[in-house]
Each structure stands twice: as structure tokens, then as C-alpha cells.
Amino acid sequence: MATQVAARVPADLLLRGRVLRPVDAEHIYSNPRAEFARLERAGALHRLAPGLFAAVPDDHVGRKWRPPLEAVALGTAGTGGHTTSSALMGISAARVHGALPRALNVAVVAVERHRNTLQLTDRKAAVLFVRRAVARLDVQRHQTELGQGWVTTVEQTLLDLIARPELGDVPDAAREAVASLIPRADMALLRDLATQQRRRRALDDALDAHEAA
Template identity: 60%
Template structure:
């Protein structure tokens, strides 16, 4: 389906992150919210949640495009706090690392400030925000369909899942993912992280039950 030029997202808004909020467009539109609604109707924007919109890739305009939950969660968090301040963790990191075989209805993001869970508008899913200093976590780059961001490494994810398996409401899946990732983790890095983050007892318990 062709899209009229007037229905395109202005290039000034197309930066490294493809999740937009109406307040991001105050310098582009006099009234951003009606303009965003128009772009949604035209298929140029996809509403993720109240106040958050993803830029639809040109080759998906007219399709029933739905970004991955993990990409949506990372993009929403980064839109509010900046890419450097947030990272996927826990169940979401396990999912990206391939330790969860099925899609789940919850995403977990480490963020710099406390905030309530966010329910998505485009699917039955929830984003949980955990207040953590991302600079103190072991993270790696996470390129995704809505830009790029950070995700906890395999080793950090192992420790997080083992320490808080109930986070996200899928304890069995979290514990299974921790055991799966433990087999792939660098033992020396894992020991160092456990010592630095005072999680030696957590790691010992996991290794005992793995």
C-alpha cells in the first residue's frame, strides 16, 4: 500500500530510536497528539501504549506489523530515560539470549527510576520496570527493530534470574532459564560478578540445584 508523503513521519523525528512520544514532536508540530493520531491512521505510526508510538518500517506499511515485545519494552524505556540508562534484564534478557523457547506476556527492564508497570495497548502484555543503576550491571549491546539499546549479559542474567525468579510472575520459567544460561556462562566472569554484587550465596544455590 503506498503511503502519501504527508503521512510520513518527519525526518527530524527519525533518530537512532524509533519509539516516539508526543512531547518529542513539540518542535515539529504545533499540536503533536492529533498529528500522531493521523499518522497512526495512515499506518506510519503504531501505538505501543498510551503515549508511546513506534515508527512503522516502510516495508511494513499496510501490514499488521507488531514489533517484538522485548524491542517495544526497550524502546519505551529508552524514550523516557535515554538509551544509556536502561537495559533489558531478567526474563526479557533470557528471551533474547534464547533461554525461553516461547513468547511471554511480560517484559522486564532495568531503569534509573521507579515507575509503575505499563500495560501495552497493542497486545496482552505488561512491561515491568526495576529500579537499578545500569552502569553497575554487566551489559552488552542490543540492536533491535526499534533502534538499539542494552541487555544484561548471559552471566548477569543468570544472577538476576536466580536472585529474583518471581519477578515477572513466571517463576518456573525463570528458574529453568537460569539453569539453561548457567551452562553457557563464563564461570570466571560469573564468579567475579557474584562477588562484586554480593550474590555468592545465590550462585552457590543455583549451582547446587542445576
């Protein structure tokens, strides 16, 4: 029991989120990198990429555990206190909405500032950051294994997939997700959003193609 308690990530550190960097712990540890290495060895931290870790749930400490890719993407985008300026979008939002059951090797997240694509080392996958004005997107709250954040709504997700099906380099999956989401969308809201975001023609073409299929 004592070993498990010693392996827990400090509660004060978790206030910053469950995706952590050594720099986040400078107010707690005099040598954050060494302490993170100790917590990783004890199974309390899971390394996602160099310098980036996920806090392991207490009931999984010391056991094999890996968070879902979409949770990693949202948690990573929220590092440094940016949780309100990021949202899962595109194919990742489609995954959250159940429009694409199979796992992918890429996640897409909207952020306010430019960030380079993150190559994960705990799996063959990447997190693609897309610069967007997140406050202008239609979003809803979403709870993941790594905390709470935002995800685009069904309607916003549809518009994004229609406008940029190649984003993430999975166009077949994007088309599959569009076909799955159209019957679930609020058409009045969808058309209003398309008008506001100047995507009405692209939406009408997509709806016509869906009806013809």
C-alpha cells in the same frame, strides 16, 4: 507512492528513537496529537498504549505490524533520552539470549529512575520497570526492531534470575532459563560478578542444584 511518502514519520523525529510520544514532536508539529493520529491512521505509527507509539518500518507502512515485546520494553525505557540508563534484564534478557523460546506476556527492563508498570493496549502484556544502577550491571549492546540499546550479559542475567526468580511473576520460566544459561556462562566471570554483587552464596546454591538435577 505519494500516500506512502506522506505517511512516513519525519526523520528528525526518529532521531529521538522509534518509540515516540506526542510531546517528542512539539518541535516539529504545532498539534502533535493530531499529527500522530494522522500517522496512525496512515499506518506509519503503531499505538502501543495511550500516548505511546512505535514508528512502523518503511516497508511495513500501511500493513499489519507489531514489534516484539522485548523491543517495546527497551524502546519505551529509552523515551525522553534515557537510552544509556536502561537495559533489558531478567526474563527478558533470557529471551534475547535464546534461553526461553516461547513468548511471554511480561517484559522486564532496568531503569535508573522509578517508573510505573506499563500496561500495553496492543496486546495483553506489561512492561515492568525495575530500578537499578544500570552502570553497575554487566551489559552488552543489543539491536531491536525499534533501535539499539542494552541487555544484561548471560552472566548478569543468570545472577538476576537466581536472585529474583519471581520478578515478572513467571518463576517457572525463570527456572527454565537458569538451567539453559548455566552451561553457556563464563564461570570465572560469573563467580567474579557474584562476589562483587554479594550473590555468591545464591549462585553456589543454584550451581549445586543444577549439578544435582
